[in-house]
Amino acid sequence: MTALNVDTPAVPKRQPPRLMLAEPIMTMRGISKSFGDVKALGGVDVTVYPGEVLGIVGESGSGKSTLLRMMNLEDTPDTGSYNLVLPGHQDRNLFDLDRFERRMLRAHHIGIVYQNPHLGLLMNHTSSGNVAERLLIAGNRNFAELRERARQSLAASEFPTERMDATPCELSGGMQQRVQLAKAIALEPAVLLLDEPTTGLDVSVQALVLDTLKRLQRDRAITMVLVSHDLGVIRTMADRVMVMRRGLVVEQGLADQIFQDPQHAYTQQLVHAEL
Amino acid sequence: MKLQELTKPWAAFNYGFLDESAKRELRRRILKAIAIPGCQVPYASREVPMARGWGTGGLQVTLTLLKPASVVKVIDQGADDSVNASSIRKFFGRVGGVVETEDTGKATIVQSRHRIPEEKLREDQVLVLQVPNPEPLRPVQPDISIARDMHGDADYGQLWLVLYEQLVKSGRIMQGAEYPSLVNGRYVITPSPIPRWDVPKLNQADHLTILSAGREKRLYAVPPYTKVEPLVFDDVPYRVEDHHDKTCYRSNVTGYFVNELPQEDGSSAYELSDSHFGIKHIRKAEGEPVEIGDTWYKNGRMTDDRA
Numbered sequence: 183m184t185a186l187n188v189d190t191p192a193v194p195k196r197q198p199p200r201l202m203l204a205e206p207i208m209t210m211r212g213i214s215k216s217f218g219d220v221k222a223l224g225g226v227d228v229t230v231y232p233g234e235v236l237g238i239v240g241e242s243g244s245g246k247s248t249l250l251r252m253m254n255l256e257d258t259p260d261t262g263s264y265n266l267v268l269p270g271h272q273d274r275n276l277f278d279l280d281r282f283e284r285r286m287l288r289a290h291h292i293g294i295v296y297q298n299p300h301l302g303l304l305m306n307h308t309s310s311g312n313v314a315e316r317l318l319i320a321g322n323r324n325f326a327e328l329r330e331r332a333r334q335s336l337a338a339s340e341f342p343t344e345r346m347d348a349t350p351c352e353l354s355g356g357m358q359q360r361v362q363l364a365k366a367i368a369l370e371p372a373v374l375l376l377d378e379p380t381t382g383l384d385v386s387v388q389a390l391v392l393d394t395l396k397r398l399q400r401d402r403a404i405t406m407v408l409v410s411h412d413l414g415v416i417r418t419m420a421d422r423v424m425v426m427r428r429g430l431v432v433e434q435g436l437a438d439q440i441f442q443d444p445q446h447a448y449t450q451q452l453v454h455a456e457l
Numbered sequence: 458m459k460l461q462e463l464t465k466p467w468a469a470f471n472y473g474f475l476d477e478s479a480k481r482e483l484r485r486r487i488l489k490a491i492a493i494p495g496c497q498v499p500y501a502s503r504e505v506p507m508a509r510g511w512g513t514g515g516l517q518v519t520l521t522l523l524k525p526a527s528v529v530k531v532i533d534q535g536a537d538d539s540v541n542a543s544s545i546r547k548f549f550g551r552v553g554g555v556v557e558t559e560d561t562g563k564a565t566i567v568q569s570r571h572r573i574p575e576e577k578l579r580e581d582q583v584l585v586l587q588v589p590n591p592e593p594l595r596p597v598q599p600d601i602s603i604a605r606d607m608h609g610d611a612d613y614g615q616l617w618l619v620l621y622e623q624l625v626k627s628g629r630i631m632q633g634a635e636y637p638s639l640v641n642g643r644y645v646i647t648p649s650p651i652p653r654w655d656v657p658k659l660n661q662a663d664h665l666t667i668l669s670a671g672r673e674k675r676l677y678a679v680p681p682y683t684k685v686e687p688l689v690f691d692d693v694p695y696r697v698e699d700h701h702d703k704t705c706y707r708s709n710v711t712g713y714f715v716n717e718l719p720q721e722d723g724s725s726a727y728e729l730s731d732s733h734f735g736i737k738h739i740r741k742a743e744g745e746p747v748e749i750g751d752t753w754y755k756n757g758r759m760t761d762d763r764a
């Protein structure tokens with residue numbers, strides 16, 4: 183069973199107990215979703231373990247973003263269940279939550295970075311304000327503390343904090359992604375969802391943002407689900423990889439295994455095309 | 458039986474101008490608004506002989522509440538004698554046969570634009586405020602149906618964010634009027650542009666306040682003895698306008714909300730915004746037996762801290 187294969191050198195820099203020996207932090211079962219005639223997801227299972235980075239790859243239209251939206255409770259599938267292990271939360275299908283409960287759960291336990299900063303940021307508010315809003319929703323009412331925590335969060339995302347009161351419109355794409363990231367990690371979420379966070383950025387900027395993500399992952403052991411159609415990004419970031427095609431998972435396993443010894447014809451094709 | 462015995466004698470208009478079904482609609486909406494403090498209740502807004510935007514919302518509420526024994530005061534930015542205020546007041550006199558007054562203490566209904574009188578209102582008085590824009594979320598969410606969901610979820614983070622950014626950019630809260638305030642711990646209102654000075658008067662007040670927007674066709678209420686808390690950060694106290702040391706040049710009274718009158722020499726003179734309150738002081742100084750009611754503020758400080 184790959185899930186118990188702790189001898190793998192995939193993540194030598196981290197302590198092994200966090201990886202896969204623990205109980206999963208996120209479990210999705212049988213997620214399917216159709217938009218009219220289009221079957222975006224055809225019964226997908228996802229398991230995420232605490233502290234790991236799960237990479238999801240697949241061609242355009244394979245259902246990656248749809249799946250991530252489900253994880254963020256922005257959308258409800260036609261069938262399927264979803265569970266997050268959170269302190270103080272009972273075992274229940276999160277898709278049964280109402281709008282308010284979803285909003286609170288999202289505010290406290292899930293962070294997300296979208297490909298398009300317009301989706302994740304209030305563009306006419308300051309960057310620090312974008313981060314502070316998260317804390318405000320969670321009930322923080324102390325101005326000095328809001329500012330300090332926004333600053334810390336931005337600093338952790340390696341955002342130049344002297345620019346923290348600039349609006350995202352005045353910032354470069356890479357900086358905007360850092361603001362999204364700061365916002366997403368402000369409340370130490372149980373899981374951080376990243377939907378193509380570096381697509382559309384220059385290769386050099388992309389590398390810097392990925393470095394930040396790696397550092398965050400190492401220092402804080404944040405559980406991440408990273409969606410990308412760029413195998414290079416997945417290769418540098420992911421501990422485990424899920425390969426999707428036409429709404430189905432065609433292969434999954436430890437990153438090294440997937441890249442060195444792909445089993446499925448589609449994965450082989452992807453890996454060889456990338457080399 | 459003759460038709461005449463079955464019907465009422467002909468009249469040019471209903472008592473209080475509005476037809477009965479319009480009044481019933483308004484009464485029901487007002488009751489609902491009182492039952493859910495701070496919640497905006499839509500209503501079918503009638504045409505009245507006045508253009509929308511000139512207080513038709515307040516007018517309809519007052520007309521609904523009117524009875525022959527009512528005593529009505531109408532003010533505009535604190536003044537009883539503005540053209541708009543006096544014509545609305547006269548209209549109430551004509552269609553309701555009510556007593557018109559300028560004295561806050563004597564009124565049973567006070568209809569107002571943008572101010573709450575300085576003298577405390579009592580349990581037996583109703584304050585009707587004319588509201589141009591009832592929706593506090595409009596600046597942050599132009600889509601009404603999304604705004605409704607946000608109220609439903611008490612999702613007011615973006616209103617806090619606006620205050621946060623005022624502090625970041627200016628070092629202080631710049632929100633002059635329409636200060637966002639939480640009613641009964643549930644709904645946020647931006648009370649019709651009354652100044653910050655007037656917001657604490659709504660907190661745990663003895664009187665009922667009904668705020669009505671005719672153009673937007675929505676009303677909401679702050680019932681008596683209801684908590685109204687301005688949104689404030691723990692470490693940045695709520696501050697009202699700094700008028701404690703301003704003296705009215707006409708009445709010589711100090712410590713109330715004033716209007717600034719720029720003078721030709723570049724200086725400023727001040728006059729009480731609540732004009733009849735000033736007149737009462739002048740009359741009293743001239744030896745007339747005038748009764749001045751207890752005030753919410755004393756020497757520019759809110760003394761009635763009921764929170």
Ligand SMILES: Nc1ncnc2c1ncn2[C@@H]1O[C@H](COP(=O)(O)OP(=O)(O)OP(=O)(O)O)[C@@H](O)[C@H]1O
Nearest residue numbers: 217220222240241242243244245246247248249411
């Ligand atoms: N709201 C929607 N309405 C209709 N169809 C949708 C909607 N959202 C997604 N789809 C369809 O579902 C399928 C999966 O889309 P999704 O965005 O999840 O793909 P993706 O893997 O993220 O692709 P990309 O790499 O281009 O971002 C596509 O065929 C898409 O057209």
Ligand SMILES: [Mg+2]
Nearest residue numbers: 246247248377
């Ligand atoms: Mg996508």
